[in-house]
Amino acid sequence: MSLLRFFRRADYTSDTTQFIDGLKASKPTLEAEQRAGRALLWDKNLNRAEQADYLDAKVAQKPYVYGTAGHPNSK
Numbered sequence: 674m675s676l677l678r679f680f681r682r683a684d685y686t687s688d689t690t691q692f693i694d695g696l697k698a699s700k701p702t703l704e705a706e707q708r709a710g711r712a713l714l715w716d717k718n719l720n721r722a723e724q725a726d727y728l729d730a731k732v733a734q735k736p737y738v739y740g741t742a743g744h745p746n747s748k
Contacts, residue, residue: 686694697703
């Protein structure tokens with residue numbers, strides 16, 4: 674008897690994996706729809722020049738945003 678066969682467990686599939694496999698079987702277009710949604714929101718080509726211009730145009734924020742400069746009660 675092979676040592677591997679002796680220690681081998683019965684095949685186990687979790688409830689979550691069974692649910693996902695069933696969902697994919699019932700709706701074969703699910704993965705394609707997910708990929709299309711990801712491409713719509715996340716998979717974008719960046720224009721490096723525009724990104725550099727955007728970063729250069731940022732204005733530094735003051736250390737205390739809610740400062741009192743310009744307030745009538747400030748001195």
